[in-house]
Amino acid sequence: MVRAAAVMAASPHVVHWGWFRIELANLLIILAMVVVFVIAMVVPFGRSAWARDDSGDRP
Amino acid sequence: MSGAGAAARRETARRPADSWTRALRERIERTVPPGQALPDRQPVFVSSWIYVFGVLTVASLVVVVATGCVLAVGGVAWWHVSSLGHFVNSLHLWSVELFFGFMVIHLWGKFWMAAWRGGRLLTWVTGVIAFVTSIGTAFTGYLSQSNFDSQWISAEAKDGINAIGVGAWFNVLNPGQMLLWHVVLLPLAIGLITVLHVVLVRRHGVVPPIDARDGE
Numbered sequence: 001m002v003r004a005a006a007v008m009a010a011s012p013h014v015v016h017w018g019w020f021r022i023e024l025a026n027l028l029i030i031l032a033m034v035v036v037f038v039i040a041m042v043v044p045f046g047r048s049a050w051a052r053d054d055s056g057d058r059p
Numbered sequence: 060m061s062g063a064g065a066a067a068r069r070e071t072a073r074r075p076a077d078s079w080t081r082a083l084r085e086r087i088e089r090t091v092p093p094g095q096a097l098p099d100r101q102p103v104f105v106s107s108w109i110y111v112f113g114v115l116t117v118a119s120l121v122v123v124v125a126t127g128c129v130l131a132v133g134g135v136a137w138w139h140v141s142s143l144g145h146f147v148n149s150l151h152l153w154s155v156e157l158f159f160g161f162m163v164i165h166l167w168g169k170f171w172m173a174a175w176r177g178g179r180l181l182t183w184v185t186g187v188i189a190f191v192t193s194i195g196t197a198f199t200g201y202l203s204q205s206n207f208d209s210q211w212i213s214a215e216a217k218d219g220i221n222a223i224g225v226g227a228w229f230n231v232l233n234p235g236q237m238l239l240w241h242v243v244l245l246p247l248a249i250g251l252i253t254v255l256h257v258v259l260v261r262r263h264g265v266v267p268p269i270d271a272r273d274g275e
Contacts, residue, residue, distance in 0.1 A: 029160075033160055033163060033164055036160075036164060036166070037109075037164050037167055039108070040107070040108035040109045040112070040164065040168070041107075041108075041109055042082045043108060045107050045108055051206070057182075
């Protein structure tokens with residue numbers, strides 16, 4: 001991991017799509033954030049006592 | 060009639076009606092509904108991970124400020140000459156990375172649920188201002204690294220800053236000015252905006268999903 005980070009820091013890889021260009025590290029961070037966002041939307045929060053409580057009184 | 064009750068009435072009678080302390084207290088009491096400042100109950104729809112990223116952003120900000128205070132004790136060049144300083148500087152950097160990551164995911168979530176609905180426009184606007192101010196704070200942080208990287212960034216940035224007409228007051232080639240903006244003015248601004256943003260969230264409540272029914 002450290003070696004990979006050092007290699008990326010020494011020689012930035014740039015991705016091209018026509019007029020669009022972005023450094024690979026920035027692209028990976030953005031993709032990771034999108035993945036986290038999607039996971040936050042689809043993964044259940046958990047069965048908390050507060051969500052199950054029909055009376056509305058949290059313990 | 061109790062003696063305490065009579066004493067309280069005499070105290071009330073002596074207090075002027077236009078007391079500024081009374082007006083301020085009542086204004087504070089009106090700002091957030093009773094029980095909503097630190098609530099222990101939330102609507103069912105809040106039971107989703109997407110509602111966690113706001114508080115994660117605030118938690119990251121706390122770590123950013125705390126590590127920044129430690130760096131301030133050691134000085135601007137401390138992290139160049141001390142392994143402990145380097146470690147604290149890394150904590151500062153990575154907590155900033157997490158701060159921005161959490162804040163952007165929070166922004167995405169609130170944008171797609173149109174979080175400005177229901178009288179929450181000012182909440183949305185303060186969030187936007189906090190985001191823009193955070194970018195400026197991070198920028199001045201990169202200018203305060205006291206290395207060739209900060210020199211390069213300032214040299215590249217000066218033309219852009221001058222082009223928008225603020226170079227005379229915000230000189231990116233002046234590391235002392237940039238450091239003071241980074242450690243005093245901008246953190247103070249972010250702190251105040253964040254407090255206002257959180258107070259507005261507590262005042263209006265968490266925005267419900269667009270398709271939520273009443274009482275859900």
